[in-house]
């Protein structure tokens with residue numbers, strides 16, 4: 582268990598940042614949540630509720646919230662960044678000059694830097710320098726369930742073992758298991774790709790294609806994750822664990838998933854714009870599908886499910902055309918190459 586003297590700053594007061602900050606505060610660590618919305622910060626600080634992102638769920642009275650980034654991180658021993666991936670670079674740029682020298686930086690966003698396709702650990706290393714301990718927090722974890730105190734397991738991965746342990750120690754508690762590891766690339770790839778694949782299963786379920794179709798997509802989706810992971814140098818076991826298979830199953834089957842709900846809406850004939858507007862929260866796959874396909878193309882890999890998701894999201898094909906394309910693919914062995922070597 583980390584010393585209760587560890588002070589934590591959580592950056593990003595959406596559903597996941599609020600749930601993680603509440604979890605850490607409940608474990609007795611002084612915790613400050615930073616968000617850009619003054620009304621939300623005030624409601625968390627004074628009424629112990631995030632009415633915009635986690636309405637009706639009581640938050641610990643010890644959790645502080647502010648819109649002042651410098652004040653949020655001033656005394657921090659550990660900074661946890663939980664903004665959407667499209668806001669990760671600007672948030673780290675703002676954090677870099679304010680970060681106390683002792684504070685390592687972890688993040689729980691899932692995705693890539695839009696445009697460049699860089700992994701978030703590459704962005705963090707670039708903006709913070711090589712000496713700052715880094716870690717990614719990922720795995721099957723709906724914010725609402727964590728905020729409600731329901732049992733959850735996730736993983737913390739990074740190269741600095743002492744920092745990874747510190748992050749795991751502030752998260753770990755009676756209803757929350759935090760595992761550890763050192764594979765940031767694999768862990769980030771899994772968290773990003775499962776969002777894209779959740780759209781595919783959502784589309785299939787929205788089209789009422791049945792449980793066989795859903796499970797076929799989950800399994801062949803896992804195969805796409807494993808192949809791209811092998812190409813980028815992630816470890817296969819990372820993708821067979823919480824950061825890969827675990828999060829894939831949760832997001833492809835759980836209706837709390839915003840990415841799955843986007844797919845469901847598309848499968849029922851809605852437009853991307855209408856579906857995203859109705860969901861009203863971040864839907865990472867909309868940008869991540871492009872970055873996954875760019876990464877796959879750079880490595881000469883064909884990822885048929887991910888490609889269909891990208892093309893449906895762009896409006897280049899309909900869900901029905903995507904299904905027809907998948908079913909018309911050539912017959913082939915299930916494992917044509919040495920996947921696990």
Ligand SMILES: NC(=O)C1=CN([C@@H]2O[C@H](COP(=O)(O)OP(=O)(O)OC[C@H]3O[C@@H](n4cnc5c(N)ncnc54)[C@H](OP(=O)(O)O)[C@@H]3O)[C@@H](O)[C@H]2O)C=CC1
Pocket residue numbers: 593594595596597598616617618634663664665666667668671672689690691692722723724725861862863865
């Ligand atoms: N929710 C979940 O169950 C889980 C989410 N994640 C990941 O966590 C990350 C955050 O998602 P989540 O909290 O769910 O998203 P939400 O949609 O719930 O909230 C997004 C939050 O990010 C803020 N934000 C958006 N842009 C910026 C910016 N430029 N600078 C500062 N803050 C910004 C929003 O502020 P404002 O309200 O002012 O727009 C809001 O507080 C995503 O990468 C997601 O994939 C991972 C695991 C679980």
Ligand SMILES: O=C(CO)COP(=O)(O)O
Pocket residue numbers: 691720721722723724776779828831832837838839840841863864865
């Ligand atoms: O990452 C998540 C669960 O692990 C949340 O998934 P969504 O972003 O699809 O809601």
